[in-house]
Amino acid sequence: MDATFLMNSLWVMLGAILVIFMLGGFIMLEAGSTRMKNAGHIAGKTIFTFGLSSLVFWAVGFGFIFGDNANILVGLTNFFYSGAELEEMGLSSSVFFVFQLAFAGIAITIALGGFAERAKLSVYLIFTVLFSAIVYPVVAHWIWGGGWLAEHGKQDFAGSTVVHLTGAMAALAATILLKPRIGKFNKDGSANNIYGHNQVYTALGVLILWVGWFGFNAGSTLTVEDGFFGFVALNTNLAAGAGAVSALIISWVVMGKSDVPTMLNGALAGLVAITASCAFVDTWAAVVIGFVAGILVFYSVRFFEKRKIDDPIFALSVHGAAGVWGTLSTGFFATPELATVGKPGLFYGGGFEQLGVQFMGVAVSGLYAFAVSFIILAAAKKVLGGLRVSEEEEIMGLDLSEHGSYGYPEVFMAEENKRLSS
Amino acid sequence: MESSFNSYQSLKKWKEEQIIKYRYDTNAMNEFHDFTMKAVFTIASEQLKIERSPSWRFAWFTMGSSGRKEQGFLSDQDHGLVFEPGKEEAEAYFLQLGEEISRGLHEAGYPYCEGKVMSSNPLWCKPLSKWKRQIQAWMKEESLETIRNLHIFYDSRVLVGKEEYIAELKTCIHKNIQKCPHLLTRMLETSMHIKKSVGPFGQLLTEEKGEHQGELDLKHAAFIPYVNAIRILAAKEGLSETSTIDRMGKLQKMKCYEEEMGKYKCNFAALLEWRLQSYRQSDIYDDTHYLQLKSLLKSERNELKNILKDGKKLQRFVIRAIEKSEV
Numbered sequence: 215m216d217a218t219f220l221m222n223s224l225w226v227m228l229g230a231i232l233v234i235f236m237l238g239g240f241i242m243l244e245a246g247s248t249r250m251k252n253a254g255h256i257a258g259k260t261i262f263t264f265g266l267s268s269l270v271f272w273a274v275g276f277g278f279i280f281g282d283n284a285n286i287l288v289g290l291t292n293f294f295y296s297g298a299e300l301e302e303m304g305l306s307s308s309v310f311f312v313f314q315l316a317f318a319g320i321a322i323t324i325a326l327g328g329f330a331e332r333a334k335l336s337v338y339l340i341f342t343v344l345f346s347a348i349v350y351p352v353v354a355h356w357i358w359g360g361g362w363l364a365e366h367g368k369q370d371f372a373g374s375t376v377v378h379l380t381g382a383m384a385a386l387a388a389t390i391l392l393k394p395r396i397g398k399f400n401k402d403g404s405a406n407n408i409y410g411h412n413q414v415y416t417a418l419g420v421l422i423l424w425v426g427w428f429g430f431n432a433g434s435t436l437t438v439e440d441g442f443f444g445f446v447a448l449n450t451n452l453a454a455g456a457g458a459v460s461a462l463i464i465s466w467v468v469m470g471k472s473d474v475p476t477m478l479n480g481a482l483a484g485l486v487a488i489t490a491s492c493a494f495v496d497t498w499a500a501v502v503i504g505f506v507a508g509i510l511v512f513y514s515v516r517f518f519e520k521r522k523i524d525d526p527i528f529a530l531s532v533h534g535a536a537g538v539w540g541t542l543s544t545g546f547f548a549t550p551e552l553a554t555v556g557k558p559g560l561f562y563g564g565g566f567e568q569l570g571v572q573f574m575g576v577a578v579s580g581l582y583a584f585a586v587s588f589i590i591l592a593a594a595k596k597v598l599g600g601l602r603v604s605e606e607e608e609i610m611g612l613d614l615s616e617h618g619s620y621g622y623p624e625v626f627m628a629e630e631n632k633r634l635s636s
Numbered sequence: 637m638e639s640s641f642n643s644y645q646s647l648k649k650w651k652e653e654q655i656i657k658y659r660y661d662t663n664a665m666n667e668f669h670d671f672t673m674k675a676v677f678t679i680a681s682e683q684l685k686i687e688r689s690p691s692w693r694f695a696w697f698t699m700g701s702s703g704r705k706e707q708g709f710l711s712d713q714d715h716g717l718v719f720e721p722g723k724e725e726a727e728a729y730f731l732q733l734g735e736e737i738s739r740g741l742h743e744a745g746y747p748y749c750e751g752k753v754m755s756s757n758p759l760w761c762k763p764l765s766k767w768k769r770q771i772q773a774w775m776k777e778e779s780l781e782t783i784r785n786l787h788i789f790y791d792s793r794v795l796v797g798k799e800e801y802i803a804e805l806k807t808c809i810h811k812n813i814q815k816c817p818h819l820l821t822r823m824l825e826t827s828m829h830i831k832k833s834v835g836p837f838g839q840l841l842t843e844e845k846g847e848h849q850g851e852l853d854l855k856h857a858a859f860i861p862y863v864n865a866i867r868i869l870a871a872k873e874g875l876s877e878t879s880t881i882d883r884m885g886k887l888q889k890m891k892c893y894e895e896e897m898g899k900y901k902c903n904f905a906a907l908l909e910w911r912l913q914s915y916r917q918s919d920i921y922d923d924t925h926y927l928q929l930k931s932l933l934k935s936e937r938n939e940l941k942n943i944l945k946d947g948k949k950l951q952r953f954v955i956r957a958i959e960k961s962e963v
Contacts, residue, residue: 404849470832470841 221438222305226313229433232426233316237264239422240323244330245621246415247475247527251611252331253411254621259335263326263342264319270346271315278351279314279359286362288355304437313433317373320430321350321381325587327529328385331395332608335616337594337601344590345384352586353380353579367556368575369548369568371446372434374490374540375579382534383583385525391591392601394524396608405519408526413474420478424454427485431492442493449492450485453504457484460508468512475528479515480508482532487540491547493554499547506543507536541576545569640675644743647675651745655709659915662908666705670795673698673715676744677796680736684729692726694719695797696737699753703791704863705879706908709915710924713738713746714753716760716792718767718801727763734761753788764801771805775812775819783826790867793878803876810874820872820958827864830951833857833944840929840941848926852940854911855925861947862904865954869893872961880904892957900950903943910940 241260245253267275274293280300281289292300300307322345326338354376356363370376399405410416431450432443461480465473484504491503514531525531545568548559556571558564595601602608607615611626620626641647651672658665677696681688700714701707715737717730734755742748755761762770771789774782790809794802813819831853833841842850863880870883873890877883881904888897914927929937 400847402847404847405845407845467836468839469844470835 218438219305222436223309225438225443226305226433226436227309229429230309230313230316232429232433233313233320234264236320236423236426236430237261237323239419239424239426240320240327241419242415242422243419244327244527246412246417246419247410248331249408249611250411250622250625251613252621253613254619255335255612255616256330257621258617259326259338260323263322263338266339266342267319267322267346268315270343271318274347275318275351276311276314278347279354281359284355284359284361287352289359310436313436317377317430318346318350318354321373321377322346324378324381324529324533325384325388327381327527327533328388328525329392330526331612332392332602333388334598334601334603335612336598337591340594340598341384341388341587341590345587349384349583349586349590350376350380353583356579357575363571363575363578366571366574367568368571369494369544369553369556370490370541370575371493371555372431372489374486374537375575378486378489378533379537379541379576379580380583382530382532382537383580384587385529386523386534387584387587387591388601389523389525389530391588391595394522395526396605398524399522403522405522410475416475416478420481423482424485427454427489431489435493446492449495449497449500450488452497452500453484453488453492453507454481455484456501456504457481457487457508457511460505461512462508464509464512476512476515479511479528479532483507483511483536486533486536487543489537490540491544494544494548494552494556495559496547496549496552499543503540503543503547507539510535510539538576538580542569542572545572641679644676644679644740647672647679648744659709659912662706662912665709665912666702666707669702669707669711672744673702673741673746674795676740677737680733680740683736683740684733686729686732688729688733689726692720692723692729693798694730695794695799695801696755697792697794697802699788699792700749703793703878705793705882706859706863708911708924711746712749713741714749714788715741715755715795716753716789717755717762718805719763721763721765731756731758731761759785764804767801767805768808771808772812775809775816778819778822780826783822787823787827787864787867790871791878806876809871813871813874817872817958817961820868821962823868823871824955824958827860827868828951830861830947831856834941838941840937840944842929843926848923850930851926851928853925854907854927858907858944858947859911861951862900862907865947865950866900866904868954869957872958881908896950896953900946903946906939907943 237260241257244260245256248256272295276295277291277293278288281291281293283290295311297308297311303310322342325345326341329338355361357368357370357376358364395408397406398408427450428447432447435443435446458477458481461483462472462477465471465476484507487503487507488500492500495503511528511531514535515528518525518530523530544556544559546559546561548556548564548568549562550558557568560566560569591601603612603615613620614626641650655668658668695718696715697703697718698715701711702714717734719726719730734757738748738754738756748754753760771786774786786809790806792802833852835841840852842852866880866883866887869887870877873887875883875886877886881901884897884901884904887893888901910927911924915924932940
């Protein structure tokens with residue numbers, strides 16, 4: 215067996231591990247950005263839905279994305295994947311499978327971020343199954359599985375569209391159908407701050423995601439050849455840094471204070487944006503892409519809030535708005551040397567062609583993900599008699615209402631303690 | 637204003653009917669509040685079961701915006717009692733009176749003070765000798781809390797009783813400052829925070845979230861910086877005035893301040909006027925601190941912006957003045 219095959223397999227396995235570890239980042243990020251009474255629920259459901267989506271991915275997801283005999287939507291072989299070696303992979307097919315499974319897990323986790331603090335557990339369950347079976351695989355097939363967008367030369371190196379935008383559009387459908395959390399908006403239309411309970415968790419979550427992103431982007435080279443993954447990692451880090459810096463600056467310029475949650479969103483937006491373009495652009499462009507993403511995310515958060523859309527962990531802005539920008543960015547910045555897929559961008563003499571392809575990809579993928587997610591959730595709403603827990607349960611917190619225990623028992627069971635000690 | 641009242645409720649009703657008359661004049665507004673509060677004091681004294689011996693001399697004083705004669709339509713209560721040293725019965729009596737006054741003010745529409753600066757709190761209700769010791773201790777300790785108490789006390793103004801008591805206590809402070817100007821630096825250090833209200837591009841910064849979204853926090857962005865800065869200069873120069881405008885007037889006559897003070901005085905007068913004008917009938921106490929920018933003309937916005945920026949300048953000016961005096 216040749217050394218490159220083994221090295222590739224090892225490298226991508228490391229990438230898979232890093233991407234799966236990003237779930238740790240999402241747990242910290244989401245739990246930290248929400249209230250204590252929902253912390254155990256948020257942490258627990260993230261693990262549970264990843265487990266569930268893994269099974270769905272094994273059963274149908276992988277086959278839909280990469281299978282042969284494809285129709286316009288999906289491929290139709292390799293269901294219940296056996297671990298058999300597939301042709302022309304250059305690395306262990308099982309490793310490739312685990313790597314792809316991890317991406318599907320991230321997409322559903324992003325989508326479920328929009329459900330935070332008010333959806334029933336059963337909704338998480340149903341949506342995870344259906345999203346992992348018929349939403350994510352279709353978009354992934356179109357762009358990565360040799361589908362029609364791939365034939366157009368759509369550039370999305372590691373998934374600004376496939377993973378982030380798809381997840382965010384599902385989150386958008388959910389936030390619209392779920393309606394805002396109790397207490398988020400006042401009668402006069404003004405918004406309240408529902409503070410997350412632990413900013414340190416949120417920041418640590420961002421750091422874990424940042425590190426995990428090296429698996430996400432650099433791992434997506436799928437090969438160690440020429441050490442190109444190092445260049446991808448370099449671009450990734452630059453964009454994250456630029457996003458953090460620009461978001462902090464814009465919050466200070468507009469609001470007069472250096473807002474920590476905005477800065478954290480900026481770093482993530484930089485990462486999301488560079489995900490599509492990390493292998494196709496020069497380093498200076500990576501800085502520009504991240505910088506713009508950081509500013510965009512700040513205005514996007516305000517935009518959604520003005521429209522009374524309650525997005526507790528900013529999934530729509532961080533993954534949606536930045537995902538769109540990231541996908542379009544290659545249409546501007548892709549260089550002739552680096553554009554191994556598609557054409558060079560507008561700034562490199564490629565004209566509007568690639569930009570047009572990117573735009574079409576974003577529009578169709580986004581629309582598909584939104585529409586199908588909306589239909590799934592609207593149907594679930596009918597069947598389950600509503601997506602939300604009752605008002606009483608929401609106030610009480612999902613830790614208790616959905617699981618009968620607490621993420622922070624000492625805090626919430628204080629009454630019990632009082633009784634015992636009296 | 638000669639009506640007499642037999643209950644807090646009737647006083648409250650009368651106050652609410654009358655107060656709108658004073659909406660264009662801060663001075664008249666504050667005389668009206670003084671009158672109402674004195675009426676509360678009279679009712680409170682009558683309510684008590686114990687009689688006050690005529691020999692127990694005392695002063696009931698207000699602080700905060702009332703002490704500075706800067707009350708708008710609504711403000712919470714800040715007040716204290718000082719009385720003739722000596723008898724224990726007197727101490728018990730005045731504390732009871734303090735409790736009754738606080739309750740009465742609350743019922744008459746002056747909400748309780750969240751910081752407990754009220755005559756019902758033994759910290760603010762003491763015989764003169766203990767007051768003197770307490771103020772000495774505050775100045776000696778120099779902690780954030782005690783210096784802030786000093787700030788509050790420095791705006792005290794007698795409503796009922798002997799003005800000499802408060803004058804005597806303030807003289808203690810002045811003497812101490814002359815001996816030890818470092819105290820002014822501490823007063824400055826404990827009152828430096830200004831809520832940011834003008835952005836780097838000169839835009840007005842309003843509340844981002846909550847009921848007052850889009851409104852400007854006048855109290856913290858504008859009033860408090862002016863009031864604090866001028867109070868420190870007043871303490872430095874040993875002024876007996878309590879209202880910020882009067883303090884500025886006095887400072888204006890002194891050579892080292894005459895150049896700057898005129899502008900700041902105009903600014904502050906405009907702020908007082910704005911607050912009265914922005915009052916809406918439905919307001920509760922917190923609402924009166926916020927200004928809706930939508931209702932302002934472009935020229936008014938610019939004026940406001942200058943006032944806010946000048947608040948910072950005034951602070952820097954005071955810092956320099958205090959630094960010079962320390963050398």
